[in-house]
Amino acid sequence: MLIRVLYHDHCFDGAASAAYFSRFMHDHFHPDAKFAYTGMAHKASDIFSEDLFDGNVNAIVDFKYCATEKLTWWFDHHQSAFLSPEDEQHFLRDTSGKKFLDAQHKSCAGYIAEIARTHFGYDPADLKNLVYWAEIVDSANYPNAEFAVALAEPALKLVLVIEGSKSAEIMHKIIGWMSHLSFDEIMARPEIQELYKPLYDKHVRSIDLIRERARVEGGVAYFDLSGEDIVAYNKFIPYFLFPEATYTVSVSTPLLRTKVSVGSNPWAKQPIQHNLATICERYGGGGHPRVGAISFEPGAVDAARETAQEVVQELQSTPSKAA
Numbered sequence: 001m002l003i004r005v006l007y008h009d010h011c012f013d014g015a016a017s018a019a020y021f022s023r024f025m026h027d028h029f030h031p032d033a034k035f036a037y038t039g040m041a042h043k044a045s046d047i048f049s050e051d052l053f054d055g056n057v058n059a060i061v062d063f064k065y066c067a068t069e070k071l072t073w074w075f076d077h078h079q080s081a082f083l084s085p086e087d088e089q090h091f092l093r094d095t096s097g098k099k100f101l102d103a104q105h106k107s108c109a110g111y112i113a114e115i116a117r118t119h120f121g122y123d124p125a126d127l128k129n130l131v132y133w134a135e136i137v138d139s140a141n142y143p144n145a146e147f148a149v150a151l152a153e154p155a156l157k158l159v160l161v162i163e164g165s166k167s168a169e170i171m172h173k174i175i176g177w178m179s180h181l182s183f184d185e186i187m188a189r190p191e192i193q194e195l196y197k198p199l200y201d202k203h204v205r206s207i208d209l210i211r212e213r214a215r216v217e218g219g220v221a222y223f224d225l226s227g228e229d230i231v232a233y234n235k236f237i238p239y240f241l242f243p244e245a246t247y248t249v250s251v252s253t254p255l256l257r258t259k260v261s262v263g264s265n266p267w268a269k270q271p272i273q274h275n276l277a278t279i280c281e282r283y284g285g286g287g288h289p290r291v292g293a294i295s296f297e298p299g300a301v302d303a304a305r306e307t308a309q310e311v312v313q314e315l316q317s318t319p320s321k322a323a
């Protein structure tokens with residue numbers, strides 16, 4: 001008996017969802033099942049192929065729907081949960097009682113926990129802390145920027161490892177541990193410590209780099225990390241360093257692309273008036289109202305810098321019409 005779980009890769013809530021779902025299956029339905037995991041990433045096409053669904057039971061958690069008869073369970077909380085209107089129709093026709101979507105939920109792990117409790121009477125006390133942190137992390141519901149940057153909480157240390165590790169093998173171990181160990185116990189594992197230390201050093205170095213390079217003008221913090229070996233920086237660092245900044249615009253060169261990131265301060269003293277998704281879409285990018293990004297080809301740093309400057313100027317001005 002094999003249970004295949006497809007989950008949102010390199011995402012704390014994705015891993016927490018896979019962990020919660022696995023415990024639910026093991027404790028409530030299939031005590032003898034073996035579990036196998038597949039991390040899923042967003043891309044333009046060919047997200048799903050039929051051979052991904054090789055289990056006796058197949059599940060997708062915290063990720064898009066797949067219109068295949070091989071799919072047994074589905075849980076998601078994203079607004080854009082369907083690849084096509086046909087997929088949505090397929091979901092709406094489903095009568096299994098095992099496919100669930102609610103875009104109002106802060107985290108998918110929390111949503112799975114709620115369905116397991118209300119529909120199946122499953123409610124393990126030892127997983128409450130996992131859900132508690134999935135809700136905080138997936139909705140960026142931190143009390144302040146320092147809390148989000150200091151990584152004092154073991155759960156936030158684990159976020160750094162999950163978002164920064166490149167190995168599928170360790171991700172699947174982490175999911176197994178999240179289903180029955182505390183965050184302290186997981187962080188104490190030698191394999192995790194080995195991964196965490198260099199990622200934490202990079203985190204600290206990125207704080208120094210951003211402090212050095214950023215200039216804040218008209219409520220916008222701008223910095224350029226191109227050429228630096230920093231794939232992803234913690235997006236709360238600018239607001240930790242510059243609490244007066246309402247927006248952040250940065251240029252960076254993660255693997256295989258050049259990127260302009262545009263963000264807004266969750267603790268801003270001024271109202272967020274610009275829709276960042278709308279601005280990024282104008283340059284071929286996208287995102288959410290409060291955070292967006294624009295991708296360029298690798299090496300297109302000059303073009304990215306030029307665009308970044310235009311975005312900075314726009315954010316420094318009052319929006320001309322409601323976006």
Ligand SMILES: [Mn+2]
Pocket residue numbers: 013014062077107108138
């Ligand atoms: Mn999620």
